[in-house]
Amino acid sequence: MENQNTIVININGNRFNFVKGDTILDVARQNNIEIPTLCHLKGTLPTGNCRVCVVEIAGEQDLTISCETKAAAGMIVQTESSRVVASRKQTIKKMLSMGNHNCAVRAPHEESWTQYQLKVQGEDNSPELCPAWGDCRLQDLAYYYQVSGSDYSNVQTLYSMEMANPFIIRDFSRCILCGRCVKACNEIQVNDAIEFGYDGDRKKIVAGDDKPLKDSDCVFCGECVQVCPVGALVPKDARFDRQWESKKVRSTCSYCGVGCQIDFHVKNNRIIKITGAEDTAPNDGSLCVKGRFGFNFVHSQDRLTTPLIKENGKFREASWDEALDLTSKRLSEIKDQYGADTIGVLTSARVTNEDNYAAMKFTRAVLKTNNIDHCARL
Amino acid sequence: MTNTIGDVEEADVILVTGSNTTENHPVLSAFVKRAVKFKNAKMIVVDPRQIKLTKFAEQWLRPNLGTDVAWINGLMHVIISENLHNKEFIEKRTTDFEKLKSMVEKFTPDYVEKITGIPAQQIIDAARLYAKAKAGAILYCMGITQHTTGTDNVKSLANLAMLCGNLGIAGGGVNPLRGQNNVQGACDMGGLPNVFTAYQPVTDEAARKRMEDAWGVTGLSEKNGLTVTKMVPMAHDGEIKAMYIIGENPLVSDPDLNHAEKSFGNLDFLVVQDIFMTETAQIADVILPSACFAEKEGTFSNTERRVQRVRKAVEAPGAAWDDWKITSEIAKRMGYPMAYKNAREIFEEIMKVTPSYAGITYDRIDREGLHWPCPSQEHPGTPILHTEQFTRGKGVFHAIDYISPAEQVDEEYPLYLTTGRVLYHYHTGTMTRRTEGLNERAPESFVEISAEDAKKFGIEDGSMITVASRRGEIKVRTKISDMVDIGTVFIPFHYAEAAANKLTNAALDPVSNIPEYKVCAIKLSGTA
Incomplete structure (x- = not known):
């Protein structure tokens, strides 16, 4: 029943319609066919950097990179053929051997295992396994394709870890040079702070002319941390906090009026990390430095924890009943003595709609004045 | 938007x-x-x-x-x-x-x-x-x-x-x-002296009647109330006797702070409800501790009119309560029960009295927010306003002539000052200045000045200088920069210890009562 305008591609023996301009990966994903990716980043131009997403196309001698190749009419694609799987295994193995991927995917019976762990722990200055352990795309793929990095001898760590800023740890020993961070910085946030530097074996993600982030154009939005598929970029304050130890709570950022959607990562009644909520407006995963890293105030020792009443110029702690009784008594007295319009209420652009509504209703229905405002102008 | x-x-x-x-x-x-x-x-x-x-x-x-x-x-x-x-x-x-x-x-x-x-x-x-x-x-x-x-x-x-x-x-x-997370929502909710929710004028008898019926009260005030920029001078003159301030820090954010400080000091009774001991809380008679955004359920409305959920992630510290609960408890003690069980119940009341929010429910915005106006539960929300006609019908062109700023430079105050924010801090800094990393990036206030002006006034980069206006003075570090034009300096207003708003002019826009933070005349003097 196909009309002449319908374009059809064959993937794993099934026929699918597609729109001109879609890549093979797009068509596969639209039809719930899993093609693994690593460097591919939504909203940016594909680079074909990592080669994990290769597929086999009938009649083509070489495997094809599905994230950057447009689907074409009549194409016959295999996404998990033995050639494809062999290629992916090779790719993953190579990445695993590139650095300090000291998770369980390295064969534990390997003789040099202990030696290797000690080396990594020394460089990490910590007895913990990789910070991304359990939340790592490379580790997931290694398990899926049953690959271990043991065939490769340990490579020297060329570049030492950068900890010289308050927010982001750059661990070059775990970088697989997929380039997602570069894409995020240049094509999503458009801060143009990082890029690929040096050539060949010395290749590295650099900020400016290879400066520490703190001295570069970086504005610490942390988009790079969020998109890093491995343990190369991690939030300093939550370095070894494991994903499964915390629960996620979706909410709205409380800084500017953009209203970015955030995920709180909560462990033992503490926020340990905030990430941008993906696949939802308005921010689609992006955040700024304040939204991502500026939450320490929530657990600050300076928080007010009890009502306070001033007596003889000094505050003393009070019960809720005491403070509320005093407040309502004084407001009533002033209302009765001088009139409702001698009372003013400032509600807040910082609190919820529900809080604002309650303040508005209180001012108008209880105090009986319209003297209510907030800092919209300030 | x-x-x-x-x-x-x-x-x-x-x-x-x-x-x-x-x-x-x-x-x-x-x-x-x-x-x-x-x-x-x-x-x-x-x-x-x-x-x-x-x-x-x-x-x-x-x-x-x-x-x-x-x-x-x-x-x-x-x-x-x-x-x-x-x-x-x-x-x-x-x-x-x-x-x-x-x-x-x-x-x-x-x-x-x-x-x-x-x-x-x-x-x-x-x-x-x-x-x-x-x-x-x-x-x-x-x-x-x-x-x-x-x-x-x-x-x-x-x-x-x-x-x-x-x-x-x-x-x-x-x-x-919009510069603050919920400034849109605070306006939508009628946190303004002249309107109820959804901008229904308090001077409109029908609107008042609707609210009186919804709230079961009579005698709502029929005259517009005061803006904050009017309350402050009236407090100074003793005409405002008491204030209840929720989540605001006017003693850093108001213009002409020296004057504002006297005004608030002059109140018979000041109650401040906040998450920190702010500069304003310090001069209060009663302080009521509230829960912050991570500790409560509710909604914020963003700058594009999208109503979005806020969810509780952690428990509030000590005895801190939700803001609405504190307000409701005061109301109860003043003889009017506002017995809400939770934020959702308040939102359900908001829907009933706010035509633009009538179709928005917690369930509908569970995954993604909706743009108001959203008049019914079948309505998809309104991402773009004025597609067919303007709210009032036809759009009016206003013929507007140019008027110069209230304060001009002169011999004594030869430079203009403009104020603003920096990336790493937020408003009066109560939150961001309690995050070490942000402070490390932006530890102190500064005055941006052009190289030409620095030379003209004999000021070295990085030196501490005194900046003074007709209203006050602050000490601040110099930063020679090509951000500012010759004749103008810039100071961020986050820093209470060098509060730019000691300098700013409280002259107001006659309609909106917004202060002229962006222009005033100042002078510089040597090392402090």
Whole structure:
């Protein structure tokens, strides 16, 4: 029943319609066919950097990179053929051997295992396994394709870890040079702070002319941390906090009026990390430095924890009943003595709609004045 | 915003004015930068400071402080005289075009250059670029509003957008970027002296009756209340006796702080409800501790009118309560029960008394927020306003003449001061200055000054100097920078210990009562 305008591609023996301009990966994903990716980043131009997403196309001698190749009419694609799987295994193995991927995917019976762990722990200055352990795309793929990095001898760590800023740890020993961070910085946030530097074996993600982030154009939005598929970029304050130890709570950022959607990562009644909520407006995963890293105030020792009443110029702690009784008594007295319009209420652009509504209703229905405002102008 | 944040990427031309977007709305600035870098949009930045966005701009116009009406009228002069205006839109959707036309007649590029300092040719080029766009978006922020002519400035931008038919279309609009997470919601909820929820005037008898019925009360006040900028001087004069301040820190954010401090000190009774012992809380009679956003359920409404959920992640510390609960308990003790079980119950009441929120429920916004107006539960929300007609029917062109700022430089106070924010801090710093990393990045206040002025006044980079206006003085570190123009300095207002608002002018816009934070006259004196 196909009309002449319908374009059809064959993937794993099934026929699918597609729109001109879609890549093979797009068509596969639209039809719930899993093609693994690593460097591919939504909203940016594909680079074909990592080669994990290769597929086999009938009649083509070489495997094809599905994230950057447009689907074409009549194409016959295999996404998990033995050639494809062999290629992916090779790719993953190579990445695993590139650095300090000291998770369980390295064969534990390997003789040099202990030696290797000690080396990594020394460089990490910590007895913990990789910070991304359990939340790592490379580790997931290694398990899926049953690959271990043991065939490769340990490579020297060329570049030492950068900890010289308050927010982001750059661990070059775990970088697989997929380039997602570069894409995020240049094509999503458009801060143009990082890029690929040096050539060949010395290749590295650099900020400016290879400066520490703190001295570069970086504005610490942390988009790079969020998109890093491995343990190369991690939030300093939550370095070894494991994903499964915390629960996620979706909410709205409380800084500017953009209203970015955030995920709180909560462990033992503490926020340990905030990430941008993906696949939802308005921010689609992006955040700024304040939204991502500026939450320490929530657990600050300076928080007010009890009502306070001033007596003889000094505050003393009070019960809720005491403070509320005093407040309502004084407001009533002033209302009765001088009139409702001698009372003013400032509600807040910082609190919820529900809080604002309650303040508005209180001012108008209880105090009986319209003297209510907030800092919209300030 | 008349349009959405995502819609910025649909624009052919983006005019950004009075918004240091990369610092104050960083995530929104990414939409702007992407539009320019990857979607061939052209950007015009009009700003006295050489902000980061100027690097992405096709054109950067640098006006003298407080001359916005002049350059906007200048653009409109060029557009009309070159016949680039959208006649169909003007005919169908607007009134009073002739009045505007005769007003902008005198605003020739040469005349505008004299007032604004923007070269005449740049006015012409910018006018052509904006007028020829298929869809032109205007983004603005406090650099437009915080002037004694703030209302005039905003109306002028609306004039410009209507003149080119840039309203009610994707990629167009007049888009104020709201600086605080829920300033939109606080306004929507009637946290203003003249309106109930959804901007129903308190002076409208029918609106009052509706609210009286909904609340089961009588005798709601029929006269407009006072804005905060009026309450403060009245407190000073003893006409305001008591204040209940929720989540605000006017003793850092108000203009002319020395005066404000005396005013608040003069109150018979001050109750402050906050999460920290702010500068304002310190002078209160009673402090009521509240839960912060991570500790409560509810909703915020963002700058694009999208109502979004806020969810509780952690328990509030100690005895802190939700703000609504505290307020309700005071109400109860004053004889009016506000017995809400939870935030959802309040929201259900909000739906009933707020026509623009009538169709929004917690369930509907569980995964993604909705844009008001959303009048019924079947309504999909309204991402773009004014697609068919304006709220009042036809859009009115306002003929607006240029008025100079309230305070001018003179021999004694020879430099202009403008204020704003930096990326790493937020408003009065109560939250961000309690995050070590942010403080490490931006530890202290500074005054940005041009190399020319530094030389002229014999000031070294990094030295501590005293900056004084007619109202007060602060000590602050010098930062020689090409961000500011010759004759103007900039100081961020986050830092209480060097509060820029000790210097600022409390002169108000006559309509909105917004203070003129963006222009005042100052002098510098040597090492403190």
